[in-house]
Amino acid sequence: MDVKREETINDLKRILGTEKVFDDEALIKLYGKDAIFREGSAIALVLPESVEDVSKLLSYAYKNDLKIYPQGSATDLVGSSTPHSDGIILNLQRMNRIKEISVVDSYVVTEPGVRLFELNNVLSDYGYMFPVDPGSVKSASVGGAINSGAGGMMGAKYGTMKDYVLELQVVLPDENGTIMRIGSKTTKSRQGYDLVRLIVGSEGTLAVVTEATLKIVPIPENVVTIAGFFPSLEDLARAVIDIKKSRFDVLIMEFVDDLTVKSALENTKTKISGEGNMLITSVITSIESADRVLNSLEEIFKLHGATKVYKARTQQESDELGLMDIRRNYYAASIQIAAKTRKKETNKIIVYPEDISVPPSKLVEAVRRIRELEKKYGIPMTLAGHISDGNIHPNIWVEEEDKERLELLPKLIADIMRIGIELGGTMSSEHGIGTTKKEGLIEELEHKGGLKALELMRGIKRLFDPKGILNPDKVL
Amino acid sequence: MQEVLKDVSKCAFCGFCEWVCPTIIASDNLRHYGPRGRVNLIYMALKDGIITEKTMEGIYTCLLCRACELQCPAGIKIASDIREFRKYLLEKGYVR
Structure with missing residues (x-):
């Protein structure tokens, strides 16, 4: 071990305690991975237990020009949590206390390491929930969701992470490791420039989140769900338009394209089946209005040619019938299909979920163009998304050692991002920029005449992090 | 061990397995005390020959x-x- 490295590890152990600093090779490698198989290295791994630990670490890092790579559960999909060998991995999962729940004031105060799924388990005892539900909800942590600006299926009704962060405690990468509190515990707050929302989606590049006050909402009285299969995407899109015009209180509106439905039925266990493009819609109702709403939805589905329709009057019924299975298991099914179709069984598979958005009226065109790209590049993918907000997730997979496809992958991803940009949408809806979408960000801003924004963003980064030590080379 | 390597190679690092694991919960979220960590420690050992003190700790704490x-x-x-x-x-x- 070189002297500088050894000195750093000894300093950190002295400042933070030996039980919070690790330099075991296997452990660093384990914490250096992410969910798109990017692997980094680091000098050491630090697992803080308090905001004071984080403050001490950032102060030391500032004084010693040491780079810090913060992470939660490392399930991000754009490389924003991957460390480099010259720095320290700062994993915040040990800070996992739910500190306060106030139903009267509609908030929960939590540390960054709490998983969203666990948070909802606790809130359900109060009849409340935290409505941001990314596909990774079982593993995603509060801190990670804040920093990636996460969204999810219930975004159709509730929006994304930026709409739910009321107050933050953050630590700045400066000489003192300044602990700063911003926002307030109220829904309304006009505290000058909105720094809370600047931190949301900043991917750990501006400050380290050590505590968050999040808005919570009551669990709806009742939710009805309908799922159906349409011969064409155009028919499905027309059904969506009619549903929107009918002023239902839509909670979830998701689609899965025909080729994906087919491979999901062939490769995974599902309770429902059908041919064509699948539309799943959940609507909030009262118990009394459930049948009426469900019948209206069925009429719309059938009017636009749905061949097979499944209905559930309650959430429990929907779960029992497995109406959401094909869509909820979409990422899992992609993994299973990818694993099954590996050429060499000891090869790792890389499942890369893309994340563009287009105005919902352009969704049919976007899907057609994405499927054309699949043919052009000869790289398989599955396709599904949040149709109410036009967010499409093509899941693309390649296996390690498939050099030809690995070389083509960035080009395919760039072409998919271009579809989002050209159709008036965006190349990143809820996954962020990280390292994989930096060029896409530039292209998007250039396309809309917003390149100056990059300069402003770089200025903001310098203000928060003058030495550029916090998650460097991400986003910008 | 070829079959084990084939099996653990399927891990997509999604972490969906962790919230139910009694040992990762008891350890305050130490990744090597959970299934995602253990599967990847096995992969590391069999693919790259990396076996450390923490590998053993992770593997032998599984219930x-x-x-x-x-x-x-x-x-x-x-x-x-x-x-x-x-x-x-x-x-x-x-x-031993």
């Missing part, structure tokens, strides 16, 4: 309860892979 297997989207047989890997460690003299 083999199989709660994680119900959660794994890739269908990895996590408990039996860990059991096989423990045999391997014994045969190779890492444990």
Whole structure:
């Protein structure tokens, strides 16, 4: 071990305690991975237990020009949590206390390491929930969701992470490791420039989140769900338009394209089946209005040619019938299909979920163009998304050692991002920029005449992090 | 161990397995005390030959309860892979 490295590890152990600093090779490698198989290295791994630990670490890092790579559960999909060998991995999962729940004031105060799924388990005892539900909800942590600006299926009704962060405690990468509190515990707050929302989606590049006050909402009285299969995407899109015009209180509106439905039925266990493009819609109702709403939805589905329709009057019924299975298991099914179709069984598979958005009226065109790209590049993918907000997730997979496809992958991803940009949408809806979408960000801003924004963003980064030590080379 | 390597190679690092794991919960979220960590430690050992003190700690704290297997989207047989890997460690003299 070189002297500088050894000195750093000894300093950190002295400042933070030996039980919070690790330099075991296997452990660093384990914490250096992410969910798109990017692997980094680091000098050491630090697992803080308090905001004071984080403050001490950032102060030391500032004084010693040491780079810090913060992470939660490392399930991000754009490389924003991957460390480099010259720095320290700062994993915040040990800070996992739910500190306060106030139903009267509609908030929960939590540390960054709490998983969203666990948070909802606790809130359900109060009849409340935290409505941001990314596909990774079982593993995603509060801190990670804040920093990636996460969204999810219930975004159709509730929006994304930026709409739910009321107050933050953050630590700045400066000489003192300044602990700063911003926002307030109220829904309304006009505290000058909105720094809370600047931190949301900043991917750990501006400050380290050590505590968050999040808005919570009551669990709806009742939710009805309908799922159906349409011969064409155009028919499905027309059904969506009619549903929107009918002023239902839509909670979830998701689609899965025909080729994906087919491979999901062939490769995974599902309770429902059908041919064509699948539309799943959940609507909030009262118990009394459930049948009426469900019948209206069925009429719309059938009017636009749905061949097979499944209905559930309650959430429990929907779960029992497995109406959401094909869509909820979409990422899992992609993994299973990818694993099954590996050429060499000891090869790792890389499942890369893309994340563009287009105005919902352009969704049919976007899907057609994405499927054309699949043919052009000869790289398989599955396709599904949040149709109410036009967010499409093509899941693309390649296996390690498939050099030809690995070389083509960035080009395919760039072409998919271009579809989002050209159709008036965006190349990143809820996954962020990280390292994989930096060029896409530039292209998007250039396309809309917003390149100056990059300069402003770089200025903001310098203000928060003058030495550029916090998650460097991400986003910008 | 080829079959074990094939199986653990399927891990997509999604972490869906962790919230049900009694040992990762008891350890305050130490990744190597959970199924995702253990599966990847096995992969590291078999693919790159990296076996450290923390590898042993992770592998030998597993209760083999199989709660994680119900959660794994890739269908990895996590408990039996860990059991096989423990045999391997014994045969190779890492444990006595």
